[in-house]
Amino acid sequence: MLDPQLLRNDLERVTSALARRGYHLDMESYAALEARRKSIQVRTEELQNLRNVRSKSIGQAKARGEDIEPLLAEVAQIGEDLKQARQELDGIRAELEHMRLDMPNLPAEDLPDGADEDDNREVRRWGEPGQFDFEPRDHVELGSLLGGIDFDAAARLAGSRFAVLGGGVARLHRALAQFMLDLHTREHGYREMYVPYLVLESAMRGTGQLPKFGEDAFAFDGDPERYLIPTAEVPLTNLVADQIVEADRLPLKLVAHTPCFRREAGAYGKDTRGMIRQHQFDKVEMVQITTPADSQACHEALTGHAEAVLRALELPYRVMLLCTGDTGFSAARTYDLEVWLPGQQAYREISSCSTFTDFQARRMQARWRNPDTGKPELVHTINGSGLAVGRTLVAVLENGQQRDGSVRVPEVLRPWMGGLETLQPEST
C-alpha cells in the first residue's frame, strides 16, 4: 500500500509514477474524496471532543449534587450528530482505502519503461547454451524415457497441470530442494524455516495477493477462510506482520522449501505442455527483512544468492530487469532469472527477485525500531525464488541430457543422489 501522506501531499507525482506502469489513478476523484474526508473528519473529532468534555462535566456536576438533566439532553443531541458524522466518515474512509488497496507500488526510478516482457532489459548473462550433436529433447520426452514423469497419471488423480514424479527423477527433485536449502543456510546466512501452507486472508493481504488477485489463489471456505499459499513469500514475510523488530536483528534472512499452489486462472492455453506451469510446484524461497537504507543492497545480494544456485548447477542463465509494465503489483523493482532450456531453445523464468520497499510493510504494519530516532518505522521487504524446484528440475534434465536419453546429474547434487552420476532411461 502506498503512503496515504504521500497521496495527500504529492498526488500528481504518484499519479505520473503509476502511469509509468500502466495504472490509471483517477486523481480528481481521489483528491475530491480526500477533501471531503478532511472536513468531515475534523467535524467528527470536534463533536467527539465536545461529547467527552460534556460527559466529564456531568460527572463533576453529579459529584457536586447539581441537577444534570439539561446536560444530559445536550449530550444526547451531540450523540446524534456524532453518529451521523461518523457514519459518513467511515464511508469515505472505506472508499479511500479501497482505492489505495487497488494501487500498485511505485516503480523504482531506474526501471526501463515498457508495457510487457519485450521491454525488459538484460542486465547480464552467465554460461553458454550447450551445443548438442543431436536434436535435444524437451523434459516431457526425457521424463517419459526415464520413466520418471507421468502427466497422465497426474491428470487422472488431479486434472490438468499436475505431475507425478517417480524414481530417480523424484529423487532428483528432492535433491534439488535439499541442495538449495543447504546452500542458502550454509553459504548465504539464511535461517531455515518451516511454515504453514494454509494462511489467513490477512496474510494474503499483507503481501499483496489480496484483495486484488483472489482468482489466482486456491481458497477454502470455512471459518475462518484460508488460502493455500501461492509462494512461501506469504508466510515468511508475514512473520514480521504487526511486529516491531529490533535493529540489531536486521536484516532478517529467511529461507523455506514449500509447495506452492496457483490457480493459473489467466493462463489458459499457456505452457500447457510439461511441468513449466503447474497448479502445484515446490519452491525454495528466500526472504529478507531490512532497513530502508540497506534494502537496495540486500536486493542485489539476494539476487546473487539465487544466481549462485544456477551457477552451481552449471545452468546457463540471464538476468532481466523487468520493465515498469511487467513488474508485479507489490514490487518496486524485480530481477527475473531466466534459465536456458534446450528443449524450448529459449530462456525461461526460473526465479523472480523483488524489492517491495515499504509497500508490504505498510499493509502488514511491520516495523523496526530506528535507533537514531527511537521510533518504530516501516521495514523494507525483499524476496526471491532460490529457485523454483520444478523448473530447475526441467532445466537440469534438458541441459544435462545425452544422445541416448540419459541425463547427467550435476556434481553438486550427487551427495543427495547417493553418488549417482547419470539417470538412465528405463529399459522396459
Add this chain to the structure above:
RNA sequence: GGAGGGGUGGCAGAGUGGUUGAAUGCACCGGUCUUGAAAACCGGCAAGGGUUAGCGCCCUUCGUGGGUUCAAAUCCCACCCCCUCCGCCA
C-alpha cells in the same frame, strides 16, 4: 471434544463505570555523581491518525466485533487466540 485460567504500552505486570492513556518494575534516552565505568539519584519515554508554518491542540486504541450508558480497560453478548488438566491422535 470436556473442565478451568488468561489476553493491558518494547517486555513484565497493576487496574472492575467518571481528571486512567493507563500504577509499578525492566529496557531505552538524557542529566548529576565518577579518573573512567558500574551503582545510586533526578528527569524523559506508547502507537496510529487529524490539524498547524511551528509551539501545540484534538481524536482513536487495553485480543476482535457488536451492545448497555451522558460516560467502558472496567458491565453484557458473540468470536478469535494462548495456558493448565483430561480425552483423542501423526
